[in-house]
Amino acid sequence: MTARRSAVVLPLVLAALFSACASNPSVPEGGSVVRGGKRIPAKDFDTFKRDFAAEARAAGVSQRTVDRVVPDLELLPAIIKLDQRQPEFTKPVWSYLADTVNKARIDRGRELRKQYANILNPIAGHTGVPAELIVAIWGMETNFGDFTGKTSVYDALATLAFEGRRAEFYHKELIAALKLVDRGDLPAGGVEGSWAGAMGQTQFMPSTWLKYAVDGDGDGRIDLQDSLADAFASTAAFLAASGWSGDLAWGCEARVPGGFDWRLAGEDKGMTLGQWSALGFERLDGQPLTGGARATLFAPAGHTGPVLLLSDSFRAILKYNQSTNYALAVLTLAERMAGRTPIHTPWPTDLRMLSATELREMQERLTGLGFDAGEADGKVGAKTRTALRNWQASVGRVADGYPTADDLARLREMTVPLAPPAQAVPAESQTLPAAAAD
CATH class of the missing domain: 1.10.530.10 (Lysozyme)
Incomplete structure (x- = not known):
């Protein structure tokens, strides 16, 4: 895909966007519509659409956009299955890096960095976000624009708002998408993207687009799909607003x-x-x-x-x-x-990565011993790593917070047997779409 223009024009409003900040909405389990200040399940999708139309109007979406988009929303049951699937096994970091940062992608990234230097260099100079970083995100998100998604974004967001695990989050994302229609950035007839609602060359969620996307080519509208200038400038704006600083790099x-x-x-x-x-x-x-x-x-x-x-x-x-x-x-x-090798120490490829079931067991056992590991969700977050470090230190192990089979074996020796875990469904790793964290 090529940029519509060979030169980039960065509007002055870009600088103001850098001070913006994103917030994580609270996400109740289930729920689809708001009535009396409380979100409750809708009995069917038609009821959801009717109530959502009123919710969108109350949030400032124009009646014209509501009438053009909401009646045509369709439920996509396959999206619910994707949202509910939790991976039992994920790749260790060294395998993930080997698969995603391969020679072909590095070489192609270098060529595209040169090809679009006239767009990337002014953006990097204005924002302090390196051109290579922008291209790297482009490569990771859509393989440099090869695949930006084939799912109806409005239908996906509506489906997840109606029946997903994060209903409140996707309600807000669908409202943001309708506001983008109001603003002229998205067509009322629909747009394609990821199954979770991310769009464009670098996969922005609607709320991120609404807050951070900028008109990089100066044509008066923001198009993150067909304008590389817009996509690159918006990616840099988001990273700069999120705290990227060139003095130390990463x-x-x-x-x-x-x-x-x-x-x-x-x-x-x-x-x-x-x-x-x-x-x-x-x-x-x-x-x-x-x-x-x-x-x-x-x-x-x-x-x-x-x-x-x-x-x-x-x-x-x-x-x-x-x-x-x-x-x-x-x-x-x-x-x-950029021609540098950031990591030199060999990865410990002989270590076995714990499954999600084993990690849930580890979390339960840590919490049972008084080391609060948070929710037993089979995911290693900051709270789990802190709990593991403290336990490792208490038993004389190296307190690096990395869960190993040896750690789990020792925990089993120290704690009572747990109830058998629920049957896990193997699946490929599913992560939130890019720029969805705000």
């Missing part, structure tokens, strides 16, 4: 000093680079580790694999997609396109 690989207390690792244990240096940390590339920029320590495969000091820029990528594997892949792809 972070660096580090060498851990002997005797380090791994409980200082984690998302909530940030220190300045100077403080990490004072503890004995060194950059693996030999550059000095100095300054007042904040960084957190992260070992994506435990203490036997690469150890990273991560900046706020890394967390900006997590706002685009909440998966740490995704963020590492995007940044590795960007670095490789």
Whole structure:
């Protein structure tokens, strides 16, 4: 796909957008329509559409747009199945990186970086977001525009708002989509995207489009599908508003000093680079580790694999997609396109990654021992990693927060048997679409 224009015009409003912030809506289980200030299930899809039309009008959507879009909404049962499927097995980080950051994608990314330099360079200069990073997200999201989705976005959002796990979230996304129709950015007749409602070259959710997308080519409208200038400028605007900073970039690989207390690792244990240096940390590339920029320590495969000091820029990528594997892949792809190798330490490929069932068991056992691991959902988030670190430290293990089969075996020795887990349904890993975290 080619850009409609060879030059990019960045409107002055872009700078104002950088101070905007996104918020995560509260998401009740079930529920479809609002009545008397409470969200309750609609008895059928026709009732949902009728009540949603009133909700959209109350949210400021024009009657004309409501009349053109809502009556034609269709329920897509296959979307509900996709939303409900939870993966039992996911790829370890090293396999994910090998699959997504391959030579073909790196080479193609470099060529496209050169091809669209006249669009990318002004955006990078204005926002501080590197051109390679924009191209890397483009590559990860849609394979450089090869596949932007074939699902009716309005129908997908309506289906998930009617019957999905995150009904409130998708209600707001559908209203945002209708506001984009009001604004002239989306056609009332429909638009195609991902099954979860993301659209365009770099897969924006409607609310993200509404808040952060900009007119990169200066034609008076925002088109994230057919205008690369709009898509690139909007991606940069979102990342800049989410905290990307060019001074430290995303972070660096580090060498851990002997005797380090791994409980200082984690998302909530940030220190300045100077403080990490004072503890004995060194950059693996030999550059000095100095300054007042904040960084957190992260070992994506435990203490036997690469150890990273991560900046706020890394967390900006997590706002685009909440998966740490995704963020590492995007940044590795960007670095490789720029001719650099960001990670040198070999991955511990002999480690077996725990299944979702095993992770749920680990969470339950940690909580049972007084280490609050949060909801037993089979996903390793910040709360689970903190609980695991604290337990590991309490029994004399390296407290890196990485769940291993040895950890689970030890936990089983320390706790009573649990009830048999529910039968899990194997599935491919499903993650939120890009830019859906706000």
